[in-house]
Amino acid sequence: MSPDTPDFDAMTRDIAEVPAVEVIVTVAVNLMSAAAVKLGLTEDGDRHKDLDEARKLVHALAGLLDASTTEISSFHAAPLRDGLKSLQLAFREASVVADEPGQGPGEKYTGPVYR
Numbered sequence: 001m002s003p004d005t006p007d008f009d010a011m012t013r014d015i016a017e018v019p020a021v022e023v024i025v026t027v028a029v030n031l032m033s034a035a036a037v038k039l040g041l042t043e044d045g046d047r048h049k050d051l052d053e054a055r056k057l058v059h060a061l062a063g064l065l066d067a068s069t070t071e072i073s074s075f076h077a078a079p080l081r082d083g084l085k086s087l088q089l090a091f092r093e094a095s096v097v098a099d100e101p102g103q104g105p106g107e108k109y110t111g112p113v114y115r
Helices: 008-016 018-038 051-068 076-092
Strands: none
Touching: 018 051, 018 076, 051 076
């Protein structure tokens, strides 16, 4: 095997040892981070801003959190829900044309988010 070829057997062994809650939380944090970048909330600001991409990421995050609510403890879920709401509010603030209440990214799962 060349040094550039991933070792899928090792990766499978590694992921097999990770609890499901940790995988869910890691994916949620990655979605949150990517959404923040696409919302222009990082040091680079507008350089990577793309509201269409941000909408998709926030919606996916909301769906993941909605689907996993009963699977992860409130210890993990509460800060993720807070982060989601912050991203939804940031999206509303960044949008030139505001979505109707309940129509913003992820609001299908969370209910309307107001400024």
